[in-house]
Amino acid sequence: xxxxxxxxxxxxxxxxxxxxxxxxxxxxxxxxxxxxxxxxxxxxxxxxxxxxxxxxxxxxxxxxxxxxxxxxxxxxxxxxxxxxxxxxxxxxxxxxxxx
Amino acid sequence: xxxxxxxxxxxxxxxxxxxxxxxxxxxxxxxxxxxxxxxxxxxxxxxxxxxxxxxxxxxxxxxxxxxxxxxxxxxxxxxxxx
Numbered sequence: 001x002x003x004x005x006x007x008x009x010x011x012x013x014x015x016x017x018x019x020x021x022x023x024x025x026x027x028x029x030x031x032x033x034x035x036x037x038x039x040x041x042x043x044x045x046x047x048x049x050x051x052x053x054x055x056x057x058x059x060x061x062x063x064x065x066x067x068x069x070x071x072x073x074x075x076x077x078x079x080x081x082x083x084x085x086x087x088x089x090x091x092x093x094x095x096x097x098x099x
Numbered sequence: 100x101x102x103x104x105x106x107x108x109x110x111x112x113x114x115x116x117x118x119x120x121x122x123x124x125x126x127x128x129x130x131x132x133x134x135x136x137x138x139x140x141x142x143x144x145x146x147x148x149x150x151x152x153x154x155x156x157x158x159x160x161x162x163x164x165x166x167x168x169x170x171x172x173x174x175x176x177x178x179x180x181x
Binding site for chain 1: 109110111112113114115116117118123125132133134135151152153155156163164165166167168
């Protein structure tokens with residue numbers, strides 16, 4: 001599992017049925033590279049999370065019917081951000097819109 | 100399989116139910132840090148062997164376990180420089 005920081009939410013109305021109504025989050029790694037992951041836990045902007053990749057990402061959604069290859073596995077309780085995080089200036093605690 | 104060194108435990112209260120209460124560890128593979136499920140019981144500083152892909156799921160307990168990196172063994176000794 002890789003460690004990443006949530007940098008934003010993502011709205012995507014036109015999606016394939018296989019993606020169902022999964023919440024999507026934009027994540028960045030310490031180098032600043034951005035990726036999108038499905039989010040079954042409800043992570044907020046600024047949270048550090050670990051992500052499950054590959055086929056395990058589908059099981060991590062609780063149902064292998066979700067067509068995803070990257071899923072947030074959980075929120076890290078304590079994480080001292082390594083070398084000045086990539087992520088855009090932290091738009092402090094703007095609660096990611098629920099659902 | 101990858102050779103990694105265990106750095107520290109990772110505390111995550113808010114996790115998906117699929118992870119159950121298994122221990123998660125931050126492991127270092129060279130300079131990159133990753134999170135692995137601990138199937139053997141290791142401590143910080145241990146050199147370990149990690150498996151990925153679908154073997155990681157089965158090694159963590161069942162085919163449905165959502166792991167993509169699982170620690171499957173503690174290395175007694177090896178030549179780090181080799």
